[in-house]
Amino acid sequence: MELLSYKEGIVTRINESDDQVAWVNVEVEGESAKAVNYNAITGYVNEGDKVVLNTTAIELGLGTGGYHFIIFNYKNKEHSITKGLGHIMKLRYTPLQFKCFAAEEQDSKYHEEFKSFKSLKGSIYIVGTLHSMLAPIAAVIKNLRPELNITYIMTDAGALPLHFSKTVKLLKDKEIIKNTITVGHAFGGDIECVNIYTGIIAAKVVANSDITIITMGPGIVGTDTKYGFSGIEQGYIIDAINNLGGISLAVPRISFADKRERHQGISHHTLTILNEVANTKTNLVLPVIKGDYAEFIDLQIKENNINNKHNIIFENGSDIIKALNYYGLEVKTMGRGYYDDEVFFLALGAAAKASIRLLENVQ
Incomplete structure (x- = not known):
């Protein structure tokens, strides 16, 4: 083998x-x-x-x-283990396993906060499926509300090293994102956590985040099968947030530029997750669009019973281009920029704006 x-x-x-x-x-x-x-x-x-x-x-x-x-x-040839705190192994039982200091472990100053944790108390979490969703969402939030503390949780469904992402470094350098958290076998965040549940908790009790964005690192895995894609994690992350007392927003993957039929309109990824994988009710944010595209998406929502399972929020996502230009961000998804795949980016702007509205309601 x-x-x-x-x-x-x-x-x-x-x-x-x-x-x-x-x-x-x-x-x-x-x-x-x-x-x-x-x-x-x-x-x-x-x-x-x-x-x-x-x-x-x-x-x-x-x-x-x-x-x-x-x-x-x-x-x-010789490299001794760095002395100090931390005994949680990442890449466990592989030739490259190494230790990290997890925020929830016994020697952490936050250990008791994790032990006594009860609820997220309505904290806001945006859950995406592609790494390319991160920068546009964060940029819109920061552009509209510069005082907000934005945290990024990188899961282990894509790239495992946070530092492989030049996007994250850029967002940190521009002070758009304040803290990063890596969970599972992903590593390199400002805060390390054992799993997505403790990562979600860490965003509140350690990072003191106002709005947290969760998505994998670069490199989504797909197999052209219904369930065989790594973005399926969006479903159980939504459930984790809701079960812990937070407010979840699901970012749909939408495109009318993708030539693959299964990704036309709302991608089959999003439809599968919201219809079959997520077991709790989330806020699905859709961009305000008109014409045939709007009718196509409306039909998808009804045919997949999404409107009966989740709370659908329509929001104007047009702030996206202003925010990207303001911060000088050139973001592409599957090789396509804003003007190549406008609806994809409008969905991200809509999610960002909806998260701010929900935050204001909680506050």
Whole structure:
């Protein structure tokens, strides 16, 4: 059974780097390729270093951005565990397992708050399915209400290292997002948590978040089957929020630019989640649109009984383009920008605006 492909290479150039990650060029079997190095796992990397690379994704032609991943640096032959707090393992029982300090574990100053936790008391959580939803939603919220504290929870349904996302770094640098939380086997957030439930709680008791956005990192998994996609997590995340006493908003995946029939209008992903996976009632936010598109979506809602299962909120999402321009964000989803897939982005603007209205009602 073939699971992993790896080859030796030489680092030829450091393209970008910070304390957490380096984006480099490597030479592998006489050819140049791009690679990623996570400093916390394999140590810092320099030009000329001989490294071992996980080449699986490139060989399979997967959508990981065209990168190899450094899994060993011969220069860093010995690397002792960092002393200090934390005993929760991520990537457990794999050759790359490592420890982190989870917010809820016994040595954490927040441990008692998790133990005594009772309710989210109406805190606002926006739940999406694509990483490309994050920046537009956060930008609209921050543009309309600059004083709000926005937290991002990254699940482990896509990329596991938070630092693979250049979007998150940009949002942090622009002070659009204040705190990040990584849950499950995702890692690298300002706050680490064992699972989505404690991540949701941490947004309230640790990050003191006003509005929290939850979605996976880059790289949704799909199989062209009804249930075989990683975004299905939206359903049980909605249930977690509701069960903990929060207010959940479901962001629909909507497109009229996607050529695949199953993603026309409201994607089958969203319809499946809201009709069959989520067991509690959420707030589904739809953008105000007109004409054939509106009729198409209205028919989908009725045919899938979504209007009887969930609370549907219609909101004007047109603030999205102003917010993106204000912060200088060039966001694409499946390679399409705002003017290529307008309704997709209007849905994100609508979700952001609806979350502010709900927050004002709670306050």
